[in-house]
Amino acid sequence: MAAPDAAAREFAERLHAAPIPRGTEPAAVFTAVPAVSGRPAAVRDLADRIDPAGPRAAVRERAGGTVEVTALPSVREENVQTLAGAAEALRRGEVRSAELVDAALAAGDKADAELGIFLSRFADAARAAAQRVDRQLEAGNDVGPLAGLPLGVKDLLTTLDGPTSAGSLVAPADDRRDATAVARLRAAGGIVVGKTLTSEYGVGSPDVRKPLPVPRNPWDPARWTGGSSAGNAAGLIADAFLGALGTDSGGSIRMPSAFCGVTGLKPTYGRVSRVGGLPMGWSTDHVGPMATTARDCALLLEVIAGLDPxxxxxxxxxxxxxxxxxxxxxxxxxIGVDRLDRVAAGVADPALGPVFAAALDVLVAAGADLVEVELPLYPEMAAASIVITLSEALAYHRADFATRAADFFANTLATIGIAEAFSAADYVQAQRVRRAGQDAVAALFEDVDLVVTPTAAIAATSYDRLDSFFESGEFFAVYAPYWNVVGNPALSVPMGFTADRLPLGLQVIGAAFDESLVLRAGDAFQRRTGWHGTRPTWGA
Known part of the structure; x- marks a missing residue:
């Protein structure tokens, strides 16, 4: 990446050159309801409007043919515990909550020092909550859908249990309340076992010079987990909890999900309350679930979604x-398919093409019809994501940057500092591009029911190359920020591995407020694959 001022002007110039109508108004108050329709999408009537032999055959030919999906000898494949499976076992009396919580705490003890999962833990409170759930079940009382299940919460969401650090030495005011989404987890009986590691305020990469844990990828501890919901992804692979709450401003749920081989959903903007979440970008922040499976994410979303006054x-x-x-x-x-090859030219992992082709085969086997699409205004929307999110982040952090710059991570200062060179006109232009892109995406979803892309064209980056990840084009090979600007729901599910035995993710995107179909597709994919049930050998 160029110097901050030059990079800022590059993004701004891309926005001002965007091919949008001159009369396009800015998205001054962002909503995921597109201006062209004025209403959220309903669950779709999937009319029989496709010639199955046409688009399906065309896409398969261009995908490079069918690829045999085989198990890797370096992973253990066993009956990995899922959130939904544990909930059913509890209700059948096959396991006690105390057993689930003790197992999660023990797994966390084993993995935390190596992987950097937690910033704070609540073992005593979790054990006490588990005992209460067990007594309720023994008495035959009704319990919530998440009753007795151990969960993690990203340390950008406030909790009653302890302070929220935001992964920073520049900690926010001590706000001992549950964020709305956390309160809804607890109301459903969920048990929070700890606050998980995050990139500083959801921005950038770790700084080994600071006295805070460094997140490490369970598949190769010399590599990054992706950010910023790092502890959630590593903790799920380590069995330190069965589900987790993350936040996503530009891929912070989906990137670590893809890099670590778990499942993560960024819901539609406005589907889940942001109250109690420390902001990176007010109009791009999303709160969402992370877990082993799409079914687990569906169970969590049922609990946390809904209007919050x-x-x-x-x-x-x-x-x-x-x-x-x-x-x-x-x-x-x-399903519209966009490989986004034009974005990741020269940096994509060699395994991406065949792995993505195999994933498309699975969707076809589930009954889907595929058609080639091209996401509208992709480079312009990527620039809008940077201008909007970093400008909003700078507004939040400017005072602390002026007085406590030495306490921030170097990458946080450098990344948010790019916004110093943006003008008010740049921010307004970014909102105009956002509006135009949102309307174009809404029109696309009049023709398709879902869109699929790789979550990223690359796998997890090694720590010795992390600076170049942000300074080169590799950062733009993560295909997530586009959907934060538009607001549509986007799910990442594991779809295979690279030659280095690192996970790759498939991204499934739906129309606004149509998480049902997104999760249905993710679940259908996972019923026919086993990638979500694999674990690295270090945890055996």
Missing amino acids: ADPSTADVPVPRYTDALTGDLTRVR
């Missing part, structure tokens, strides 16, 4: 029973 960005739209949508069948579902 304290958050005016939340939408007053019905919250479906997402788990009811998980039929395993994608018949008559039309």
Whole structure:
């Protein structure tokens, strides 16, 4: 990446050159409801409008043919415990909450020092909560859908249990309250076992010079987890909890999910309350679930989604029973495919093409029809993501930057500092591009029901190359920020491995507020693959 001022002007000039109508108004108050329709998408009527032999055959030919998906000898494949499976076992009396929590705490003890999962832990409170759930179950009382299940919470979300550090020495004011999403987890019976490691305020990469844990990838501890929901992804692979809450301003749920081989959902903007979440970008921040499977994410989303009067960005739209949508069948579902090769030229992992081709085969086997698409205004929307998110982050941190710069991570200062060179006109232009892109994406979803891309064109970066990841084009090979600007729901599921035995992710995107179909596709994919059930040999 160029020097901050030059980089800022490059992004700004890309925005001002965007091919949008001169009369396009800025998205001054962002909502995920596109201006062209004025309403959220309903669950789709999947009309039989496709010639199955046409688009499906064309996409398969260009994907490079069918690739045999085989198990890797370096991973153990066993009955990995899932959130949904544990919930069912609890209700059948096959396991006690105390056993689940003790197992999670023991796994966390084993892995935390090596992987950097937690910033704070609540073992005593978690054990006490588990005992209460067990007594309720023994008495035959009704309990919530997450009752007795050990969960992690990213340390950008406030909790009653302890302070929120935001992964920073420049800690925010001690706010001992549960964020709305955390409160809803607890109301459903979930047990928070700890606050998980995050990149500083959700920005950038770790700084080994600071006295804070460094997140390490379970598949190769010499590599990064991706950010910023780093502890969630590593902790899920390490079995330190069965589900987690993350935040996502430009891929912070989906990038670590892809790099570590777990499942993560960025819901529609406005689907889940942001109250209690420390902001990176107010209009790009999303709160969402991370877990082993799409079914687990559906179970978590059912609990945390919905209107919050304290958050005016939340939408007053019905919250479906997402788990009811998980039929395993994608018949008559039309999926647009964009490989985004044009974005990652020269940096994509060699395994990406065949692994993505194999993933498309799985979707076809589930009944889907595929058609080639090209995401509209992709480079312009990537620039809009940077201008909007970093400008909003600078507004939040400017005072602390002026007085406590030495306490911040170097990468945090450098990344957010880019916004010093943006003008008010640049920010407004970014919002105009956002509006145009959102309307173009809404039009795309009139023709397709879902879109799939790789989550990223690359696998986890090694720590000795992390600076070049941010300074080179590799950062733009993560195909996540586009959907933060648009606001549509986006899910990452594991889809295979590189030659270095590192996970790659498949990104499934739906129309605004159509998480049901997104999760249905993720679940259908996982019913036919085993990537989500693999674990590195270090944890055996």
